[in-house]
Amino acid sequence: MVDKHIGRTLAFAAFLVLGCQETGLVEEDAGGPPPADGAAPSDAGAPVEAMHSYTPAGCGYSVTTPPVTEAGASEDVFGPSPSADHIHVSWAGPSHSSFAVNWRSDTGTLASRVLYSTDRAALSAADGSGGAVFEQLGHHMLFRDLARRTTRVHEAHVCGLSPSTEYFYRLGGPGHWSAVFSTATAPSPGASDAFTFAVTGDSRGNEEQAWAISQRRVRDALADFELFSGDAVILGTAQDQWDDFWSADDGAGFDVQQLLSSTPLMMVNGNHDALAVNFVAQTAFAQDTFMNERAQGEEWYSFDYGNAHFVMLDDNDRELWGTSEAMWLEQDLSAAEANPAVEWIFVTHHRPFYTCMSTHSPDTSLRAAWQEIFDRHHVDVVFTGHNHVYERSRPIRGLSGGQGVIAAEGLNGAPVITGGTASGTVYLVAAGVGAPLYEVSTSCATTYSARAERTYVTVRVNGRELQVTVRNAMTDSMVDQFGWTKG
Amino acid sequence: MSARAASFALALMCLVTGSSARAQPARERALAAERAADPAAARAAWQAVAAEQHGSRDAAHARTRLEWLAARSEGDLAPLASLMRYQVTPLEERTIEVASAFAQVVEEMPEGRVRVESRAAVADDLLRLGALSHARAVFEAQLRDGLAGEGERRGARDGVARALARGGDESGALDYLERDGPAAGGTYEALRRERLVRVSTPFAAAALGLYVLLSLALGLRALARGGAAAARAAWAPQRAAAAVWIALGPALLAAWYDAEAADTFLALCAGTLILTALGSIAGRAVAGRAGRAALSALAVLAHLALAWWVLLGSGGLVSFL
Numbered sequence: 115m116v117d118k119h120i121g122r123t124l125a126f127a128a129f130l131v132l133g134c135q136e137t138g139l140v141e142e143d144a145g146g147p148p149p150a151d152g153a154a155p156s157d158a159g160a161p162v163e164a165m166h167s168y169t170p171a172g173c174g175y176s177v178t179t180p181p182v183t184e185a186g187a188s189e190d191v192f193g194p195s196p197s198a199d200h201i202h203v204s205w206a207g208p209s210h211s212s213f214a215v216n217w218r219s220d221t222g223t224l225a226s227r228v229l230y231s232t233d234r235a236a237l238s239a240a241d242g243s244g245g246a247v248f249e250q251l252g253h254h255m256l257f258r259d260l261a262r263r264t265t266r267v268h269e270a271h272v273c274g275l276s277p278s279t280e281y282f283y284r285l286g287g288p289g290h291w292s293a294v295f296s297t298a299t300a301p302s303p304g305a306s307d308a309f310t311f312a313v314t315g316d317s318r319g320n321e322e323q324a325w326a327i328s329q330r331r332v333r334d335a336l337a338d339f340e341l342f343s344g345d346a347v348i349l350g351t352a353q354d355q356w357d358d359f360w361s362a363d364d365g366a367g368f369d370v371q372q373l374l375s376s377t378p379l380m381m382v383n384g385n386h387d388a389l390a391v392n393f394v395a396q397t398a399f400a401q402d403t404f405m406n407e408r409a410q411g412e413e414w415y416s417f418d419y420g421n422a423h424f425v426m427l428d429d430n431d432r433e434l435w436g437t438s439e440a441m442w443l444e445q446d447l448s449a450a451e452a453n454p455a456v457e458w459i460f461v462t463h464h465r466p467f468y469t470c471m472s473t474h475s476p477d478t479s480l481r482a483a484w485q486e487i488f489d490r491h492h493v494d495v496v497f498t499g500h501n502h503v504y505e506r507s508r509p510i511r512g513l514s515g516g517q518g519v520i521a522a523e524g525l526n527g528a529p530v531i532t533g534g535t536a537s538g539t540v541y542l543v544a545a546g547v548g549a550p551l552y553e554v555s556t557s558c559a560t561t562y563s564a565r566a567e568r569t570y571v572t573v574r575v576n577g578r579e580l581q582v583t584v585r586n587a588m589t590d591s592m593v594d595q596f597g598w599t600k601g
Numbered sequence: 602m603s604a605r606a607a608s609f610a611l612a613l614m615c616l617v618t619g620s621s622a623r624a625q626p627a628r629e630r631a632l633a634a635e636r637a638a639d640p641a642a643a644r645a646a647w648q649a650v651a652a653e654q655h656g657s658r659d660a661a662h663a664r665t666r667l668e669w670l671a672a673r674s675e676g677d678l679a680p681l682a683s684l685m686r687y688q689v690t691p692l693e694e695r696t697i698e699v700a701s702a703f704a705q706v707v708e709e710m711p712e713g714r715v716r717v718e719s720r721a722a723v724a725d726d727l728l729r730l731g732a733l734s735h736a737r738a739v740f741e742a743q744l745r746d747g748l749a750g751e752g753e754r755r756g757a758r759d760g761v762a763r764a765l766a767r768g769g770d771e772s773g774a775l776d777y778l779e780r781d782g783p784a785a786g787g788t789y790e791a792l793r794r795e796r797l798v799r800v801s802t803p804f805a806a807a808a809l810g811l812y813v814l815l816s817l818a819l820g821l822r823a824l825a826r827g828g829a830a831a832a833r834a835a836w837a838p839q840r841a842a843a844a845v846w847i848a849l850g851p852a853l854l855a856a857w858y859d860a861e862a863a864d865t866f867l868a869l870c871a872g873t874l875i876l877t878a879l880g881s882i883a884g885r886a887v888a889g890r891a892g893r894a895a896l897s898a899l900a901v902l903a904h905l906a907l908a909w910w911v912l913l914g915s916g917g918l919v920s921f922l
């Protein structure tokens with residue numbers, strides 16, 4: 115529990131020295147008036163603060179930047195070395211018809227365009243839209259980190275795409291296009307096409323290059339997308355750590371961009387990430403702003419992929435998790451349960467509320483706030499991190515005196531399925547692709563298995579069948595495997 | 602819908618479902634072959650996916666997998682097949698016998714990526730299972746392999762050190778890692794942390810024990826001499842209130858800010874209050890600047906020792922040291 119305080123103490127010190135806006139600790143009031151485009155006029159000496167809000171062409175949603183030093187629409191202005199790096203994709207709109215891409219450039223470059231096509235050759239030859247090649251305009255942001263170093267990042271949202279299709283794309287602007295990257299859209303909503311997603315977390319510190327190695331394994335495991343359970347960096351306001359996160363390499367020719375430029379990375383906020391402006395500006399998730407939600411609505415969100423619903427929660431906001439976030443969760447899961455296209459529900463957040471004798475004890479107040487909602491809507495699996503170990507709970511449904519009630523258990527710790535519904539929710543802690551390993555125990559009644567190993571998880575969903583495979587990120591050997599079929 | 606439109610729609614449907622019906626089995630065949638640790642069958646199936654599903658997400662996957670297989674195709678994929686079989690063996694079935702047998706297979710593998718990756722997998726299991734000298738031999742073979750990358754070499758060096766430490770030779774492990782210049786990394790940090798904890802714990806215990814005994818003895822003497830008046834003077838209400846506030850303030854802040862940290866702060870606060878209360882009464886029995894300075898110095902050491910213990914107990918030191 116002390117490790118988090120390093121981050122918090124440093125961030126707090128920074129807060130005292132630099133003021134809230136510079137650290138990203140304080141977001142704007144999400145319920146406030148719509149921000150004006152471009153940089154706000156600044157008084158001499160006062161920090162410049164800008165936000166930019168727009169609806170990307172063809173997308174049915176609007177995008178708002180966090181308050182940063184500069185923000186604006188793409189302009190064809192190029193700095194001395196405008197090439198894009200830190201390229202990574204995610205979904206802020208429907209996964210079957212859109213993708214969002216974030217990247218970094220030198221601070222002078224404002225061009226934030228995406229050229230995209232299903233025709234790789236046509237795209238390689240193009241310097242603009244035409245024929246099979248299309249173009250989308252994004253936005254750029256300049257922010258300062260804890261060390262007052264400035265970083266220019268870009269973001270664009272591409273919409274109106276076909277399901278289950280690979281799209282090739284290039285970033286930049288006329289005369290300055292990046293190499294060709296590609297990403298793929300999800301199957302149509304409710305389609306029972308099989309898919310695979312990966313789960314990792316707690317890369318902070320990147321010990322043993324475990325972050326890059328895990329990402330190489332995720333690529334080789336053919337994950338269609340990846341969930342990240344928080345704590346990407348030690349100090350969320352330190353941009354050099356984010357730079358490492360987006361560009362880490364395994365020392366053998368693989369860098370994480372090779373995966374993240376094609377495989378959407380869906381992240382939750384960890385206590386170390388601190389919802390810093392760096393985190394918010396460099397990622398794009400659904401901006402479904404709910405009462406008091408921070409980060410322009412990206413603090414928590416959900417998305418669908420095929421026949422599964424994914425809920426991504428922030429458990430660092432003590433003021434909100436039992437109030438507005440719980441209300442949102444209830445609404446979101448009710449809608450998911452009522453949606454005939456949804457067979458599976460997966461939740462990701464950072465701090466486990468089932469974990470055994472590890473560094474952080476289970477967060478019982480979080481358990482009290484959320485488990486009843488998970489139970490009522492039959493969440494299948496919950497992924498967490500924070501304790502840098504691997505742990506799987508027995509199926510759990512219900513609380514008795516604040517303790518989880520162990521539900522009927524089938525083969526190998528899987529829940530029993532009755533009438534298509536699982537007897538309980540399985541809670542996983544699977545994190546530590548870079549953070550120092552902790553110890554863990556199997557002595558708690560709710561724990562099915564536990565290992566102090568750096569793991570990455572892959573989950574195969576094939577219609578009504580689920581298979582979870584847990585492997586050691588360093589050796590790729592099997593650590594755990596389980597699953598079930600919903601009748 | 603006109604007959605022509607209907608037949609066109611039908612033709613389109615046949616085309617769409619027909620092509621996915623053809624490609625779906627190829628993809629499933631490839632994945633099944635991967636699960637069955639049959640890389641040759643997987644390669645043939647991925648080639649079929651790549652050819653049939655041009656432009657789809659499956660095609661992208663097929664390309665990734667074909668590149669992966671090509672980089673590990675030495676010995677006609679036979680070494681890869683045995684590595685894949687080993688890696689999917691459940692953890693509890695990877696016993697010393699199984700791991701030792703596979704280690705034998707690995708040393709007979711032809712030079713290549715598979716042999717390097719196999720060593721990393723089997724050596725880690727040998728180490729976990731306590732076959733320390735065998736694990737060390739495999740890690741050392743890895744270090745001699747020219748095809749091992751920088752990361753794999755570092756992993757092997759860490760492995761040798763972990764084998765030494767598990768065998769009780771902690772300083773030998775640290776020396777080994779420091780041999781080629783400044784060492785770093787998770788294993789090195791963990792070993793140094795263990796040594797620091799082991800070396801420092803007796804000193805912390807001695808400082809705390811000495812201070813508690815000495816201040817108890819001095820405190821009793823002060824009480825014997827001054828009686829209730831001495832206690833009232835040492836623990837005057839304002840002083841006590843200030844001490845409680847200084848000690849409990851952080852605990853309250855912690856409880857408000859992060860319930861998880863509250864236990865640590867409460868332990869620190871309670872311990873600090875007790876040590877301070879002991880010191881203030883003991884101080885009344887010590888005359889002269891030198892004596893009071895010595896008692897104060899010992900009190901500072903005792904507080905540090907207490908903090909050290911509480912932090913160790915909280916587990917949080919793992920990120921500090």
Ligand SMILES: [Fe+2]
Pocket residue numbers: 118345384385386464499500501
């Ligand atoms: Fe954490």
